[in-house]
Amino acid sequence: MNIELDAIEGAGVLEQLFCPASNDECVKEAITEAQKRKATPVFSGVLKYFPDALKEVAKCSKAGNDQHNPNQPLFWDRTKSKDELDALTRHLIDHGVNPVDTDGVLHLAKVAWRSLAALQKYLEGENI
Numbered sequence: 001m002n003i004e005l006d007a008i009e010g011a012g013v014l015e016q017l018f019c020p021a022s023n024d025e026c027v028k029e030a031i032t033e034a035q036k037r038k039a040t041p042v043f044s045g046v047l048k049y050f051p052d053a054l055k056e057v058a059k060c061s062k063a064g065n066d067q068h069n070p071n072q073p074l075f076w077d078r079t080k081s082k083d084e085l086d087a088l089t090r091h092l093i094d095h096g097v098n099p100v101d102t103d104g105v106l107h108l109a110k111v112a113w114r115s116l117a118a119l120q121k122y123l124e125g126e127n128i
Helices: 011-018 023-038 042-047 051-068 084-097 107-123
Strands: none
Touching (some): 042 051
């Protein structure tokens, strides 16, 4: 059975609204964006590799929020501490003495949190 479809009246106008460039350019742009997204495998390239480690970093984040922002929703208050590289180095040294900090959080989780904070700030253009 062959079914023939008629062109929808006004489809060209809609196409121009959503993709004002030529159709070929629009497809190339969409492919490029899809390729960029696929080249950043957040789930399969990070979350699946380090699920337990990331859970520890999340616990560390909550503990820090509870300490510095009691009774407030979880958020990164960047005004509280700005010495990511020094702090992560201190926690790395302290890990060698005792893996668990006095607040019950693993020093290595604090190292990871500080490392992620430093990386985020660097990627945002902050001088680290």
